[in-house]
Amino acid sequence: MAAVLVSIAASACTPLRRTVPPDELPQRAVLALDGVDYRDVQDARARGKFASFNEPGRLISTFPSISDVAWHAIFGVYPPAGYQRVFYSTRHNAVLGDALSAISPIEYEERMDYAFDTKFHHLGAYLISSPVARREVDTDIENILSSRGRRTVYLYNVGPDALQHTRGEIGPYLDHLDAKLTELQSRYRARTGRTLEIVLLSDHGHNRGLDAQFVPIIEALAAHGFTAARAITASNHIAFSVDGVTTGFGVFCHADSVQRVAGLLADVPGVDLVTRQQSDSLFFVERAIKGPDGTMRRAEGRVSWRVRRDSAQFGYQSITGDPLALAEVQARMRADGVLDADGFATADVWTRYTAAARYPVAVVRIVHGHLRAARNAAPILVSLDDKYRVGLGMVSVANRMRPLGGTHGALSATNATGIVMSNTITPHDDLAMSVRTQFGGFDDLRDAKVVNPQLDIISIDMLRDDRLQASQWRGVVTLPDTGAVAVLSLPPRYRQWAAKASQLRIEVRRRDQGRDGGTLVRSTVVPFDSTARNSEGSRWAWTAQAFGVTGLTAGEQYTVRVQLERTRRTGDGVVIERAQTVLTAVLTAARDGIPWAY
Numbered sequence: 066m067a068a069v070l071v072s073i074a075a076s077a078c079t080p081l082r083r084t085v086p087p088d089e090l091p092q093r094a095v096l097a098l099d100g101v102d103y104r105d106v107q108d109a110r111a112r113g114k115f116a117s118f119n120e121p122g123r124l125i126s127t128f129p130s131i132s133d134v135a136w137h138a139i140f141g142v143y144p145p146a147g148y149q150r151v152f153y154s155t156r157h158n159a160v161l162g163d164a165l166s167a168i169s170p171i172e173y174e175e176r177m178d179y180a181f182d183t184k185f186h187h188l189g190a191y192l193i194s195s196p197v198a199r200r201e202v203d204t205d206i207e208n209i210l211s212s213r214g215r216r217t218v219y220l221y222n223v224g225p226d227a228l229q230h231t232r233g234e235i236g237p238y239l240d241h242l243d244a245k246l247t248e249l250q251s252r253y254r255a256r257t258g259r260t261l262e263i264v265l266l267s268d269h270g271h272n273r274g275l276d277a278q279f280v281p282i283i284e285a286l287a288a289h290g291f292t293a294a295r296a297i298t299a300s301n302h303i304a305f306s307v308d309g310v311t312t313g314f315g316v317f318c319h320a321d322s323v324q325r326v327a328g329l330l331a332d333v334p335g336v337d338l339v340t341r342q343q344s345d346s347l348f349f350v351e352r353a354i355k356g357p358d359g360t361m362r363r364a365e366g367r368v369s370w371r372v373r374r375d376s377a378q379f380g381y382q383s384i385t386g387d388p389l390a391l392a393e394v395q396a397r398m399r400a401d402g403v404l405d406a407d408g409f410a411t412a413d414v415w416t417r418y419t420a421a422a423r424y425p426v427a428v429v430r431i432v433h434g435h436l437r438a439a440r441n442a443a444p445i446l447v448s449l450d451d452k453y454r455v456g457l458g459m460v461s462v463a464n465r466m467r468p469l470g471g472t473h474g475a476l477s478a479t480n481a482t483g484i485v486m487s488n489t490i491t492p493h494d495d496l497a498m499s500v501r502t503q504f505g506g507f508d509d510l511r512d513a514k515v516v517n518p519q520l521d522i523i524s525i526d527m528l529r530d531d532r533l534q535a536s537q538w539r540g541v542v543t544l545p546d547t548g549a550v551a552v553l554s555l556p557p558r559y560r561q562w563a564a565k566a567s568q569l570r571i572e573v574r575r576r577d578q579g580r581d582g583g584t585l586v587r588s589t590v591v592p593f594d595s596t597a598r599n600s601e602g603s604r605w606a607w608t609a610q611a612f613g614v615t616g617l618t619a620g621e622q623y624t625v626r627v628q629l630e631r632t633r634r635t636g637d638g639v640v641i642e643r644a645q646t647v648l649t650a651v652l653t654a655a656r657d658g659i660p661w662a663y
C-alpha cells in the first residue's frame with residue numbers, strides 16, 4: 066500500500082500565470098464589494114453615478130445568500146468548511162468555531178491582494194461602519210496605484226455590508242465610491258495613457274428589513290420537543306449553522322428527523338420557505354400559505370438535477386401550490402422550447418429566465434446550497450420573510466450594540482441580488498458560481514498567504530479538485546483517490562531552515578497529566594523533501610496515516626508537535642544534527658479517529 070505520496074516528477078510544473086513586468090501598474094482592478102444590492106446601484110445610476118461603467122448585470126448569490134459561501138463561489142475558491150465561521154461538522158458531530166474563528170480570515174480573503182487593510186476585521190467594521198466603509202474605498206485607490214507586477218489586483222471591502230447591517234446609508238457610500246473611482250481612472254490614465262479595467266462585484270443584496278422581528282426559532286422547535294445542541298446524539302437534537310443576524314441558514318438534525326423538522330420549520334411564522342435534501346439529486350421545497358379563510362395550507366415542490374451530455378441540468382415540479390412561484394416562467398420556457406420533455410434545463414437557461422424572479426435562479430441555488438456551498442452542507446435550509454430575522458452567535462452581539470439595519474441570507478430577490486459591473490464589457494445576469502467565466506476565470510488570484518505555520522487535516526479532494534490548488538500539486542505528488550491528508554504550511558521565514566531539513570518528526574500526545582504535556586501516543590518520522598511539496602514551496606502534504614494521525618480516540622484532544630530535523634549519516638546510522646519545532650497544535654479526533662480540520 067502506498068502510505069506516502071509518491072513523487073512522479075522531481076521538478077514542479079509552474080502554473081500558467083499571466084504576469085506583467087514587475088514595475089508595471091495592474092491592467093485590471095476587481096473590487097469585491099460586500100453586500101451591495103443591485104437596486105441601490107440602479108438608483109445611483111439614475112442619479113448619474115457610475116456613468117463610465119456599462120449597464121450592470123445581476124449577480125445572483127448562493128443560497129444561503131451570505132458572504133463566505135458566495136465569495137468562495139464567485140472566485141471559484143474551494144467551498145468553505147461551513148456556511149458561516151461557526152458551523153456544524155458532520156465528521157466531528159459537533160458545532161465548531163468560536164468568536165476567534167468568526168473574525169479570522171478565510172480563504173477567499175487570503176487570496177485577495179488587499180482585504181481589511183484598515184486592520185479592522187468584520188467585528189470592528191460592524192462597530193464603526195461608516196468611517197471604515199469610506200476609508201476602505203480611499204485606501205483601495207492608493208493600493209491600486211501602488212500595486213506593481215500584477216495583471217489584476219483584487220480588493221475586498223467589507224464596509225458596504227457592515228454599513229447596511231447598522232443602518233448606515235448606502236447611497237452616499239456609492240456616491241463616494243463613484244467619485245473615488247473617477248479620480249482613480251484619471252490618475253491611472255495620467256500615468257499610463259491607458260484606461261484601467263474596473264470590475265465591481267457584490268456577493269448578495271440587502272433586504273432593507275430595518276424593523277424586522279426576531280423569529281424565536283429555537284423556542285418554536287422546543288414546543289415540539291426538539292432541543293438545540295452542539296452535538297446530535299438523539300433524534301430530537303438540532304444543530305444550527307448560524308452566526309450573526311441573517312434571513313437564511315442551515316439546520317442539521319438526526320437523519321430520521323429531517324422531514325419532520327423541515328415541516329415544523331416551514332410552519333414557524335416568519336419562515337418563508339424551507340428546503341430539504343432527500344438524496345444527492347432530489348430536494349423538496351415547502352412553504353406554509355395562509356388561505357383566504359385564514360387556514361394554513363402547505364405548498365410543496367420538488368427540485369432535482371441530473372447530468373446529460375456532460376452538463377448539469379435542473380428541474381422543478383410543483384407538487385401542490387407552486388412554492389417557488391415558477392408556473393408562469395415554466396410555461397414561457399416550455400413555449401420557447403428551452404425546457405426538455407422532462408422539464409429540465411441548464412443553469413444558464415434558468416439564469417436567463419429567472420434572474421429577476423421573486424426567487425432568482427432558485428432551482429440551481431437550492432441544489433448548490435445543499436451539495437456544494439459548504440464542505441459541511443446542511444440537509445435543511447431555511448429562508449425567512451423580510452419582515453423577520455434570526456440572530457445567533459458573535460456578530461449578533463456586536464450588532465445589538467447598535468440599532469440593527471437590514472440583512473440578507475434568504476432565497477428571495479431582495480436578499481440575493483448583487484451586482485456585476487464593468488467598464489469594458491456589459492455583463493449578463495449570472496450566478497455566483499459562474500460569473501467569473503465572463504472575466505476569464507479569475508485564474509490570476511494570488512496564493513493564500515501563509516502567515517503562521519499551520520497544520521490541517523483535510524480531504525484529498527481539497528487539493529485534487531480545487532481549481533486553484535490542483536495546479537500547485539500536480540506533478541509534485543501522486544495523490545491517493547480518497548482519504549485524509551495532513552497539510553503543513555510554512556511561512557517564508559521558515560523556508561530557509563526547511564530547505565536543509567531532511568525529515569519531519571510528529572509527536573502526538575493525549576492531553577492528559579502525562580509527562581511533557583501529555584502521554585505520548587505516537588511518534589512518527591516522514592521524509593521532508595520536494596516529493597511532498599507544492600510548486601509554491603509553501604505547503605507539504607502526506608497521507609494522514611503516514612503522518613501518524615489516524616486511529617485516535619474519537620472526541621479526544623491531542624497535542625501534535627511538528628519538528629523539522631537536519632540529519633547526518635554516520636557509520637552508526639543517521640544522527641540528528643539539529644531540530645526545530647515549527648508547530649504545536651491542539652487537534653480533536655473526529656468520529657473516525659482522524660483529527661479533521663472541519
Ligand SMILES: [Zn+2]
Pocket residue numbers: 100132226227230473
Ligand atoms: Zn452581511
